[in-house]
Amino acid sequence: MSGDGTSAQSGRRSEERAQSSAEQTRSGARPDNMSDTRNGARTGTMNHDAKPLLSARDLAVRFNAPGGRVARAVDGVDIDLAPGEILALAGESGCGKTTLARTLLGLERPSEGTVAFGGSPLRYSTRALKAYRRAVQLVLQDPSGALNPRHTVYDAVAEGLRIHGIHDNERERVADALSRAGLRPPEKFFLTYPHELSGGQRQRVVIAGALVLEPQVIIADEPVASLDASVRGEILALLLRLRDELGLAAIVVTHDLGLAWNIADRIAVMYLGRIVEEGPVDRVLTEPRHPYTQALVSVLPNSPLPEPVVLTGEPPDATAVPGGCRFHPRCQVLAGGLAEQAGVDDECRRSDVALGTDHIACHYARTMSTATT
Amino acid sequence: MTPVLEIDDLRITYRGSRGEVPAVRGISMSLEPGDTLGLAGESGCGKSTVAGAILRLLPRETQVTGRIVLDGDDVLTMSFGKLRAVRWAGASIVFQGAMHSLNPVHRIARQIAEPIVLHEGLSSDAAEKRAVELMAQVGLPAWRASSYPHQLSGGQRQRVMIAMALACSPQLIIADEATTALDVMIQAQVLALIKRLVAERNIALVMISHDLSVLADTCDRLAVMYAGKLVEDGPSHEVFAAARHPYAQALSAAFPTVGDPAERRNPHGLAGDPPDPSNLPTGCSFHPRCPVVRDDCASTSVELRRARDDWRAACLRVEEVA
Ligand SMILES: Nc1ncnc2c1ncn2[C@@H]1O[C@H](COP(=O)(O)OP(=O)(O)OP(=O)(O)O)[C@@H](O)[C@H]1O
Ligand SMILES: Nc1ncnc2c1ncn2[C@@H]1O[C@H](COP(=O)(O)OP(=O)(O)O)[C@@H](O)[C@H]1O
Ligand code: SF4
Ligand code: SF4
Ligand SMILES: [Mg+2]
Ligand SMILES: [Mg+2]
16 A cells, blocks of 8 residues: 555556555445445346435536636536446536536545535545445546556456455455456466556456455446557447446446446536536437537447537637526537527527426526427 | 558567567558548557557667558658658647647647748747637637637547647548547537548548447548458448458447437447457457357458448458348
């Protein structure tokens, strides 16, 4: 736990773990953030009617940025994750996906709003957080950065167990996690070092390190972005299988909509710190309703939408969130005059809009759907 | 028409601490003005090595055989003086991660202007004016001209690199994973830009990526490499939709078509690790990972075979799959 990782990410990860292990709790003590949430999710399908396992309300996370500016990285987010569900969190670079994920993990404290797990608000004492992080595990982006080059695969996977003071059956637990992650026979990998593995195998070790604690949720930040095309499908298939076999719920952070199509049940699309559209993958990616989602889907190769809408302008800046609808300076529906025809152009420019019961943060889409119903 | 680029039986062996690495093992291709070729394959298969060879950018001790002819001139034997001219005006490369190679202490307009001053003899004022026009073409507003690289996002820096590649109106552009690190919308902007420029100026394009869907969308032809050789070469949409070589099939299945019910909750991968170029499998190099391997695959060396007039694949089963 000396934080001797090779990258900023592994450094950060070790730090978090070091901090949470500073105050060792005896295993078996009832952790504060834990409640009985395993409500029969091992069925292999999502369970929408079930109470959400993980949820956030009115979440905001602000950072101080140079020049006295404030970055509104997450800015009014409501989100629910059902047991056994795979949720994709999509959006372009800098829109706040990672910040939201870190906040859901308790690694970032919200400036406003709450995160709740199994219905109880998250508590931020070291002890409570430690227990929480056993149930909700992070799988990091870059598998080489997430592994310490001087630790064997066995040690990398056992690390979590040691931090959480779980000493019984260590060998079996590690072997089980490795083989669930598709590294078989597990014993063959025990004494291997990360540099002896391929990128895909390293990502499996990282996933095994999360699985060993038998979490109920994993949050994976771009789990295949640094992997080769041919390996990508294997890792995604693994995430699907874990959900089917263990009822493991997952939030997968990605800017890759193909990944969402491959594995997610539901998708939430973020723009400048806010979720602008949310719904079942089958609907959102074939009939997107928010102009931003429409643009994202339209530029996919072989897009299900006819005309590509390539948004121009600078990528959005979290320190300068536009007034009115935050997407309005780039919105093709506003620029093309459709919003004006529907009589909502003033609203677009003047009044902020959040996700409503219709799951779309857009004045125009809202008008259109009330017009047709 | 005379080809802009002609490559004939190119073989490249690196010599370094790991001994001899045969990274490219006999590749041929030809591009005419306006032709767009996508070159795909997983990391380490030799794509960047081919790109580097075209402009003689490989380490000095590397062994290169075969022929590379750029606009009538033999690249492998040309003088350094000629080579310098060719590097900007004949062909230019936008490399993987090239955005990190911008000079941190110079304003970006000046960096774009530099080759214009050098190769076209324009005054620095005129060259900077041209730089600002090029910036506009890649979607960077004029006020960005005085920015330093650290003030730009990764995507913006990558667009600066594309502006630089265009600066001297080359006849061939090689884009090596030029958009891989960008996110969807910026990638779409950059790809639309490349497509437009190629069409407007009749430039030939070699675009390298491991994402077949991007290549199929941008290029007319698609070539797939495995272990230093071409294993498939044909019309891009058809190759992407119905590749003949099992490796190319796996690669195109890796990127799902959003909206295709067959790919919903059904990711496709390819088991096994990429081959080690200094220790290649016998026969067809793909045989240890091939889902449809036959008994004779490990013992028969397989060259590209004709699958159709404009389509070739290096697989013993080519005739069957058709
Ligand atoms: N610690 C921090 N201090 C200041 N600003 C920050 C900090 N962390 C994130 N931000 C800012 O918050 C915004 C959202 O960042 P975040 O990392 O969540 O984006 P992301 O959606 O994960 O992007 P990517 O796809 O590039 O990973 C950005 O504008 C970023 O610069
Ligand atoms: N300078 C070098 N010295 C030795 N081997 C190298 C060098 N550059 C690349 N290689 C090796 O050559 C092979 C092909 O590399 P590269 O052309 O970069 O592949 P790609 O661009 O397809 O990912 C790999 O095995 C790589 O490790
Ligand atoms: S609210 Fe108006 S500006 Fe915003 S996305 Fe909808 S139509 Fe566009
Ligand atoms: S030659 Fe044999 S091993 Fe090679 S790709 Fe074809 S079927 Fe597979
Ligand atoms: Mg991120
Ligand atoms: Mg490369």
